[in-house]
Amino acid sequence: MTLYDIIFYLFALITIGSAMLVVTTKNIVHAAFALLLTFFGVAGIYVLLAADFLAIVQIMVYVGGILVLIIFGVMLTNKITSVEIKTGTLNVLTASIVIGVFMGLVVSIMVWTGWYSMPAPIPATTAYGLGETLISDYALIFELLAMLLLIALVGAASIARREKESL
Amino acid sequence: MNNIPIEYYLILSALMFAVGITGVLIRRNAIVVFMSIELMLNSANLSLVTFSSYLGNSIGQIFVFFVMTVAAAEAAVGLAIIIAIFRNKLNVNIDEINIFKW
Numbered sequence: 001m002t003l004y005d006i007i008f009y010l011f012a013l014i015t016i017g018s019a020m021l022v023v024t025t026k027n028i029v030h031a032a033f034a035l036l037l038t039f040f041g042v043a044g045i046y047v048l049l050a051a052d053f054l055a056i057v058q059i060m061v062y063v064g065g066i067l068v069l070i071i072f073g074v075m076l077t078n079k080i081t082s083v084e085i086k087t088g089t090l091n092v093l094t095a096s097i098v099i100g101v102f103m104g105l106v107v108s109i110m111v112w113t114g115w116y117s118m119p120a121p122i123p124a125t126t127a128y129g130l131g132e133t134l135i136s137d138y139a140l141i142f143e144l145l146a147m148l149l150l151i152a153l154v155g156a157a158s159i160a161r162r163e164k165e166s167l
Numbered sequence: 168m169n170n171i172p173i174e175y176y177l178i179l180s181a182l183m184f185a186v187g188i189t190g191v192l193i194r195r196n197a198i199v200v201f202m203s204i205e206l207m208l209n210s211a212n213l214s215l216v217t218f219s220s221y222l223g224n225s226i227g228q229i230f231v232f233f234v235m236t237v238a239a240a241e242a243a244v245g246l247a248i249i250i251a252i253f254r255n256k257l258n259v260n261i262d263e264i265n266i267f268k269w
Contacts, residue, residue: 016179016182062235152244160250
């Protein structure tokens with residue numbers, strides 16, 4: 001058992017444990033903070049997989065952007081005065097049967113498939129290659145994603161805006 | 168150096184996905200359902216990065232980049248919708264938002 005293995009199991013434990021906490025905890029704010037831990041765990045596993053640039057992007061986009069957005073959502077959609085920040089669950093039995101069948105299928109496929117994998121050499125950094133591919137082969141998709149983000153921004157502002165009384 | 172089998176990463180990703188589906192199915196609050204969707208997107212990203220790393224091909228990481236962009240757009244629009252619903256109905260429990268039900 002090398003140090004690499006220990007780090008992998010540690011990050012896997014953090015990721016799965018805090019993901020379970022997100023789903024099971026009653027308090028929504030606690031769920032949001034557990035999601036923070038999950039994102040950090042996934043970023044750590046990206047580093048183990050030699051995807052250093054994606055690990056940084058994961059922390060910047062998910063922790064810095066999406067999680068802050070979600071916490072804003074939590075704060076804006078709960079009546080803080082009436083302490084209605086807890087929520088319940090429903091359909092637990094049906095859901096667990098569906099999840100059990102699904103997990104059995106997926107895990108058996110993943111275990112029994114003979115994956116082709118060669119021990120890839122770990123590059124010094126992935127940012128250079130990724131950037132070059134992104135602006136040469138995938139330039140059109142890159143630009144389309146920029147358009148998508150702009151449209152989503154305008155759409156979100158338009159949906160969340162308070163309607164004028166006179167209109 | 169990296170002697171962990173590829174299956175371990177894939178099973179970790181499948182477990183994360185299952186936890187995400189569980190959250191979507193059993194939770195009542197729309198925000199928590201949202202967090203579970205982010206979990207599922209993250210697990211898909213994880214398996215993409217795994218294959219990219221084990222095949223020595225960086226195209227998978229490009230796709231992770233695209234998925235992250237779409238996830239950010241989805242989070243912004245989805246939370247805007249949730250806030251608009253909250254303004255009208257004063258709660259975000261998905262079993263009580265049934266105005267489309269005939």
